[in-house]
Amino acid sequence: MRNDMEEILISEEEIQEKVQELAAQLSEEYKDRFPLVIGVLKGALPFMADLVKRMDIHVELDFMDVSSYGNSTVSSGEVKIVKDLNTSMEGRDVLIVEDIIDSGLTLNYLVELFKHRKANSIKIVTLLDKPTGRKVDLKPDTAGFIVPDAFVVGYGLDFAERYRNLPFIGVLKPEIYQNQ
Ligand code: PRP
Numbered sequence: 001m002r003n004d005m006e007e008i009l010i011s012e013e014e015i016q017e018k019v020q021e022l023a024a025q026l027s028e029e030y031k032d033r034f035p036l037v038i039g040v041l042k043g044a045l046p047f048m049a050d051l052v053k054r055m056d057i058h059v060e061l062d063f064m065d066v067s068s069y070g071n072s073t074v075s076s077g078e079v080k081i082v083k084d085l086n087t088s089m090e091g092r093d094v095l096i097v098e099d100i101i102d103s104g105l106t107l108n109y110l111v112e113l114f115k116h117r118k119a120n121s122i123k124i125v126t127l128l129d130k131p132t133g134r135k136v137d138l139k140p141d142t143a144g145f146i147v148p149d150a151f152v153v154g155y156g157l158d159f160a161e162r163y164r165n166l167p168f169i170g171v172l173k174p175e176i177y178q179n180q
């Protein structure tokens with residue numbers, strides 16, 4: 001897998017240090033509350049697992065699976081709910097966990113949906129933010145790293161479902177996705 005990388009953009013150590021920092025910040029923000037932490041499958045899984053382990057408050061975990069990319073490198077712009085939540089969020093403090101915000105379409109859709117479902121508050125934490133990809137005006141409340149307009153994979157981010165299990169964030173060699 002490592003041979004398919006042009007470069008390592010964010011090392012495992014850098015990620016873990018940042019996750020620790022974000023977890024401390026969020027534990028303080030949600031102190032004495034019981035947030036409903038919602039991971040957006042599948043990309044958010046490694047980040048969410050590491051993040052919540054480092055938060056020293058009570059949290060409820062749930063997941064939504066929404067998909068907009070399929071096996072393509074370009075967003076179709078369509079957001080589809082593949083798996084919904086198991087619990088009601090009315091009156092809850094909702095923290096949405098994402099691996100990356102690119103066009104912003106996925107989170108824009110989820111935030112509108114959660115407002116409609118009467119969450120008490122809705123916040124977004126994302127490990128990566130790619131502001132150059134934005135198609136809608138959406139800002140995360142908390143972000144780990146800003147990434148350039150490159151095809152990044154690893155730590156949850158996939159190309160055609162591969163590379164999610166890399167412990168670092170890397171830039172994929174163009175020949176890998178050009179051959180598809
Ligand atoms: C990716 C990523 C984010 C979303 C970001 O998910 O994990 O959820 O796209 O892109 P956007 O800001 O342009 O909407 P994807 O839909 O590929 O599903 P996955 O998490 O299962 O890979």
Ligand code: MG
Pocket residue numbers: 040041042043044066
């Ligand atoms: Mg995703």
Ligand code: MN
Pocket residue numbers: 043069157158
């Ligand atoms: Mn993806």
